[in-house]
Amino acid sequence: MPELPEVETVVRGLRRVLPGRSITRVRLGKTDFIDDPAALYEALPGRRIARVERLGKFIQIELEPGGGAQGCEARVNLMVHLGMTGRLAVRSPDEPVAPHTHGFFHLDDGQELRYTDIRRFGRILLLDDDGITSLQARLGQDPLEITAQEFCRQLGRRRAGVKALLLNQTVLRGVGNIYADESLWRARIHPARLGARLKVAELRRLWQSLQRVLRAAIGSRGSSISNFLDAEGKPGGYQRWHRVYRRTGKPCPRCGAAIRRATIAGRSSHYCLRCQPPPRSRPVAKRRRA
DNA sequence: AGCTCTTCCTGAAAGC
């Protein structure tokens, strides 16, 4: 489940090898997660990679103008969203191809950039600079860049549950289920509390907790839960530091009470009921099923 | 407009 720290880890890995390389050839397997497969074949060959950036949970591979079948002058960005199980890694063609590898981007040094995605919840698309601008406008601010004041303003005016707000990419870009749960536990805020009902002191605590958790996770090269691997194929180490995520029934590291699990905002949520008191007016949402 | 819920997909793990 690549979230901001995992995507940042992949981006840093790719940044060490991709800039300056050109894409010579594109091969695709299943394409149901690619917006416009024909555009990849058409626009990418001959293009040189300028930079690799992160935009929320998107990996942005900037390609220089020129190249492509049309010899197009506009700059193009290869955007890759890893979804749940996506992996993007540079491999030698001799190395065995992992199952569910659906994208091969051959490079001018003989290596291959490979995209592997078991569940195909990921997404690949091309964006020109206008497309980047409108994507940026659609997304909220990066949680590592947003100021405390702006964070409090954005969350404090919303009536949705705070966990739903953290997961909403138009509020903040990059937070997913793991780091939402971990930062809420650190800030001692129940995930079902409503944004507008949080005190400023609580919102400030959440802002700081989120920053600390994300920075620590980047320092550990992300969390490997299901099958996250970075650009070199190595797992992250932050799962050892998870305090509540997937620790249902285990003691809260702060107070010893058993960690609870409930579905909140449509996601499995983990929290300590003693450290994170639930909202009084609305009991914790229980999942109903048809 | 704001918010919640369902749906897509596969494999691991739990349940029977």
Add this chain to the structure above:
DNA sequence: TGCTTTCAGGAAGAGC
């Protein structure tokens, strides 16, 4: 043992 069910979840799209 082997089959079935549940769970994992990012985000588009439907529905309220």
